[in-house]
Amino acid sequence: MVGHYWLRSPKLAPNSFLRLQIENTLEAVFQFANDVISGKIKPPAPAERFTQILSVGIGGSALGPQFVAEALAPDNPPLKIRFIDNTDPAGIDHQIAQLGPELATTLVIVISKSGGTPETRNGLLEVQKAFREAGLEFAKQGVAITQENSLLDNTARIEGWLARFPMFDWVGGRTSEMSAVGLLPAALQGIDIKEMLAGAALMDEANRTTVVKNNPAALLALCWYWATDGIGSKDMVVLPYKDSLLLFSRYLQQLVMESLGKEFDLDGNRVNQGISVYGNKGSTDQHAYIQQLREGVHNFFVTFIEVLRDRPPGHDWELEPGVTCGDYLFGMLHGTRSALYANDRESISVTVQEVTPRSVGALVALYERAVGIYASLVNINAYHQPGVEAGKKAAGEVLALQKRVLAVLNEASCKEPVEPLTLEEVADRCHASEDIEMIFKIIAHMAANDRAIIAEGSCGSPRSIKVFLGECNVDELYA
Numbered sequence: 001m002v003g004h005y006w007l008r009s010p011k012l013a014p015n016s017f018l019r020l021q022i023e024n025t026l027e028a029v030f031q032f033a034n035d036v037i038s039g040k041i042k043p044p045a046p047a048e049r050f051t052q053i054l055s056v057g058i059g060g061s062a063l064g065p066q067f068v069a070e071a072l073a074p075d076n077p078p079l080k081i082r083f084i085d086n087t088d089p090a091g092i093d094h095q096i097a098q099l100g101p102e103l104a105t106t107l108v109i110v111i112s113k114s115g116g117t118p119e120t121r122n123g124l125l126e127v128q129k130a131f132r133e134a135g136l137e138f139a140k141q142g143v144a145i146t147q148e149n150s151l152l153d154n155t156a157r158i159e160g161w162l163a164r165f166p167m168f169d170w171v172g173g174r175t176s177e178m179s180a181v182g183l184l185p186a187a188l189q190g191i192d193i194k195e196m197l198a199g200a201a202l203m204d205e206a207n208r209t210t211v212v213k214n215n216p217a218a219l220l221a222l223c224w225y226w227a228t229d230g231i232g233s234k235d236m237v238v239l240p241y242k243d244s245l246l247l248f249s250r251y252l253q254q255l256v257m258e259s260l261g262k263e264f265d266l267d268g269n270r271v272n273q274g275i276s277v278y279g280n281k282g283s284t285d286q287h288a289y290i291q292q293l294r295e296g297v298h299n300f301f302v303t304f305i306e307v308l309r310d311r312p313p314g315h316d317w318e319l320e321p322g323v324t325c326g327d328y329l330f331g332m333l334h335g336t337r338s339a340l341y342a343n344d345r346e347s348i349s350v351t352v353q354e355v356t357p358r359s360v361g362a363l364v365a366l367y368e369r370a371v372g373i374y375a376s377l378v379n380i381n382a383y384h385q386p387g388v389e390a391g392k393k394a395a396g397e398v399l400a401l402q403k404r405v406l407a408v409l410n411e412a413s414c415k416e417p418v419e420p421l422t423l424e425e426v427a428d429r430c431h432a433s434e435d436i437e438m439i440f441k442i443i444a445h446m447a448a449n450d451r452a453i454i455a456e457g458s459c460g461s462p463r464s465i466k467v468f469l470g471e472c473n474v475d476e477l478y479a
């Protein structure tokens, strides 16, 4: 069941149970955000108010909130937001270090539909450790957004976190911006989420007409089909001419590529569909890669996102007679569009009046629907991601192999004297001779992190390496 459209029009939900689920969650989001902003819900004393949000999540549980924060957060939001969206320890340390003493007034929102994504789990464990080290009680500052009874939900319930919000199984991660996933962080930053929902609902309405010429999403999907021959033969370069829309292309990258990048069509034929998406913003990119777009390999089409309003009213001034800074941006967009066209490079232009919660909601809804329509045109399922599982499974296998490598090295390192092993010896003892390159990678990584000692040779010449562990773990030996 695919129901993200009901999130902004609950009355369209197929039954009253689902409608109430949506409405109650929305109400809970409003209430909680208002209470946090007003200081009714506060961190443990002596802190008076929450000042920061640390969002922990990945993929669809991060990209929408990141895009919306960059696009719409006011200059001085009631709570500022930062993100942990990876299992990169240095990245996590950086976010926590940047919070500094404000960790005591940070609301940690852990977002995971499945509630079991390893990167998110690791982020949570790292943040909880930072809380312990700072003498803070995580549960009093933790919020979970996840499906009912997921691992994360159960953890949050058992540990008594400050709040829990549901994610619904009929909303996919990459289409979850209008669920609690996107709305709670937005509301806490003082963004008008009612307007976001209204913009999305209006766009959905427009996209329901069967008159193709009046249906923005159908037109967009047909443009993609035209531009890529319906087989993804060209890449989509997304260029918003507005700094605040910088992350739109990154957001769209998941929405489009995870939805359309499929090996099989609905009839089981191998089709290897998809459209590659990249981009950044104009006019910045004109001084980077537009040279190639104009003159180089013709493997793309551009989407210009044009924003008519340059600045809030009353702030504009002319830096030359009759010309504002925004006029330059306008000129750059249309100049580039014409120059590309003159060289047979096609583009789509999407124009919005200004960047507001309403127009951002509408943009999200436009692309969500265009992806759905395009998927129908090319006869694929836009709402699953079987390919992602292969990488996850392989990552699990790497970690399992690492455990075996560690056990072998531990055994050799517990000997008297210690027995340094070559890569071949490690691979043999792990019964994984065919995985010798991976074993080399594992050892190089452990050595770089002071968890293994290279006795001889260097990682530059793998055959010369002899390796052992710095410490022998006798308990593990007999485990």
Ligand SMILES: O=P(O)(O)OC[C@H]1O[C@](O)(CO)[C@@H](O)[C@@H]1O
Pocket: 058, 059, 060, 061, 111, 112, 113, 114, 115, 116, 117, 120, 173, 174, 258, 385, 388
């Ligand atoms: O919200 P979750 O369940 O943590 O998943 C995060 C992301 O991981 C994916 O499942 C891909 O691995 C995405 O579809 C999803 O947005």
